[in-house]
Amino acid sequence: SSSGLENQIFQYIDLHQNEFIQTLKEWVAVESDSIQPERRQNVTQMVELTADRLRAMGATVELVKLCSHKPDVQSLLLPPLILAELGKDPQKPTVCFYGHVDVQPAKKEDGWKTDPYNLTEIDGNLYGRGATDNKGPVLAWINAVESFRALKLDTPVNHKFIIEGMEEAGSLGLEEIIKENQRFFSDVDYIVISDNLWLSNRKPALTYGTRGNICFSVEVQCGERDLHSGSFGGIIHEPMTDLIALLDSLVDTSGRILIPGVYDDVASLTEEEKKLYEAIEFDLEEYKNNTGVKKFLYDTKEEILSHLWRYPSLSIHGIEGAFHEPGIKTAIPAKVIGKFSIRQVPHMDISIVKRQVIKYLEDVFSKRNSPNKLKVSVPISAMPWVADINDPLYTAARTAIKTVFGQDPEMIRDGATIPIAQMLQNITRKSVMMLPIGAADDGEHSQKEKISRYNYIQGTKLFATLFLEIAKLHGQLQEASNTTTAN
Numbered sequence: 001s002s003s004g005l006e007n008q009i010f011q012y013i014d015l016h017q018n019e020f021i022q023t024l025k026e027w028v029a030v031e032s033d034s035i036q037p038e039r040r041q042n043v044t045q046m047v048e049l050t051a052d053r054l055r056a057m058g059a060t061v062e063l064v065k066l067c068s069h070k071p072d073v074q075s076l077l078l079p080p081l082i083l084a085e086l087g088k089d090p091q092k093p094t095v096c097f098y099g100h101v102d103v104q105p106a107k108k109e110d111g112w113k114t115d116p117y118n119l120t121e122i123d124g125n126l127y128g129r130g131a132t133d134n135k136g137p138v139l140a141w142i143n144a145v146e147s148f149r150a151l152k153l154d155t156p157v158n159h160k161f162i163i164e165g166m167e168e169a170g171s172l173g174l175e176e177i178i179k180e181n182q183r184f185f186s187d188v189d190y191i192v193i194s195d196n197l198w199l200s201n202r203k204p205a206l207t208y209g210t211r212g213n214i215c216f217s218v219e220v221q222c223g224e225r226d227l228h229s230g231s232f233g234g235i236i237h238e239p240m241t242d243l244i245a246l247l248d249s250l251v252d253t254s255g256r257i258l259i260p261g262v263y264d265d266v267a268s269l270t271e272e273e274k275k276l277y278e279a280i281e282f283d284l285e286e287y288k289n290n291t292g293v294k295k296f297l298y299d300t301k302e303e304i305l306s307h308l309w310r311y312p313s314l315s316i317h318g319i320e321g322a323f324h325e326p327g328i329k330t331a332i333p334a335k336v337i338g339k340f341s342i343r344q345v346p347h348m349d350i351s352i353v354k355r356q357v358i359k360y361l362e363d364v365f366s367k368r369n370s371p372n373k374l375k376v377s378v379p380i381s382a383m384p385w386v387a388d389i390n391d392p393l394y395t396a397a398r399t400a401i402k403t404v405f406g407q408d409p410e411m412i413r414d415g416a417t418i419p420i421a422q423m424l425q426n427i428t429r430k431s432v433m434m435l436p437i438g439a440a441d442d443g444e445h446s447q448k449e450k451i452s453r454y455n456y457i458q459g460t461k462l463f464a465t466l467f468l469e470i471a472k473l474h475g476q477l478q479e480a481s482n483t484t485t486a487n
């Protein structure tokens, strides 16, 4: 149950919810899509808007240039990274929050019922690109910090922020910057990320693992120009036919990756882990309904969760150069680029997988006797992440969840990738925790992305409560270490 102080904060948050939603609406209106080159300016604009919001709260903000000498794969300059801090009391613990303010591409024509960049409330849900991934959670954290200030309450923790604008593009340039700015993290005690979803539409969760990702580009080219399929169809080796054959050779109908050796280093499933999966409350029907898909590759909870969280998967994302508009264009594209990625897991090694994939594609291609040119590259990759759920930070979060939602969280992993998680854990050696506030049906990356008003507002309360729990925890840990020293 909540304390008097918590109730005071909760009341403030409830009273100001419409203002919090208005700010989210202003943020969603910025088309900060980090994937499409023509939107890169908007990403920078979004990063600056976030910096202004942090400054207005009294934070010191540094905008760090993301290796401007290293433009991304599309030869575009990268938006700056925010490193900010608020409070420097040596008696208090320092919590660093990571979030991203870039989004996945979205167009009304993709099948959105509402304008993706106009946050629209329907039946208690706030629809819009970035509502849950990740503008809503970033703002919820800022709102929580702001609530203490507005009520003139002493902030229980010192705050640091690391906010980026290139996460959806694989966090380009981030690792170098973290390495170069290790001093920023030297007084950080805890790192919290809120960039994933609960496993259920209603039950809160705490996340202790994510998969990594290796993104591949497979280019097949026959010449410099597209050709008329009437004039040349039937006499040439078509790049698209080669590419489709290559892509079709990657996975079988049961979802198994066909690249030799790819499963060799996957950590074996332990009895302890099996028990963890068995104990999880998981509504298979609800999960299926959220996707709109009728049948999954697996039927049991244990199989589904383990194939989402601890086994690799391969997905085909698209083909650049292929005609995808309505109607039929009777051309033979001269150059096509297939994009697929492998969500990799402990203890797969990125460079080994890369080698295995390239060798396999070259073997398949050579059997086709095609004169076309094949080029395989890996534009981005990120490591999987696993944390220790016995870390005190998780204890603080469990208590905060119980206070706000009246129930214990489900302890989960996530099949997606948050590249910074393992980077921060490796480089800073600090505790890293993922604390999602979005529900399983939030539709990240899809045409119905939303966060509910309830989750956004309760999430804000959760973060405020977490600050108080971390402060208590820190007090206890310090007391314990003083006693040990005295003894």
Ligand SMILES: NCC(=O)N[C@@H](Cc1c[nH]cn1)C(=O)O
Pocket: 133, 167, 168, 169, 170, 171, 195, 196, 213, 215, 380, 382, 416, 417, 418, 419, 444
């Ligand atoms: N909300 C996290 C997220 O969606 N992350 C992306 C990051 C990524 C991985 N490979 C390219 N981008 C994800 O797709 O998991």
Ligand SMILES: [Zn+2]
Pocket: 100, 133, 134, 167, 195
């Ligand atoms: Zn995200």
Ligand SMILES: [Zn+2]
Pocket: 104, 133, 168, 444, 445
């Ligand atoms: Zn995302």
